[in-house]
Amino acid sequence: MDQTTVQLLCPECTKDWQSAPRELPESTSMFHCPNCHATRRTSEFMRTDRDLQTLKQLG
Numbered sequence: 001m002d003q004t005t006v007q008l009l010c011p012e013c014t015k016d017w018q019s020a021p022r023e024l025p026e027s028t029s030m031f032h033c034p035n036c037h038a039t040r041r042t043s044e045f046m047r048t049d050r051d052l053q054t055l056k057q058l059g
Contacts, residue, residue, distance in 0.1 A: 006054050007047040012038040016047065021058040 005018040013036035025031055027043040046052040 004054060004058060006051040008045040008051070009047045010035060010038055011040065011044055012036055021055045024055060024059055026059060027052060027055050 003020055006021055006024070007016065007018050009016045010033040013033060015033060015035040017034075025042050027041065027046075029042055030039055031042040031045055032039050033045070042055065043052055046055060
């Protein structure tokens with residue numbers, strides 16, 4: 001079975017990466033960019049609305 005991932009994009013440094021939803025905090029929790037350490041809600045790092053929906057369903 002394929003592992004589901006979501007795509008993330010830092011709104012400050014524009015680093016992009018993928019992660020499994022289960023490895024991320026809830027969409028309303030604070031998350032830190034691994035590159036620049038910007039802190040925002042996890043939902044603000046989701047690249048697309050579909051990624052956000054996947055996080056909410058599987059996270």
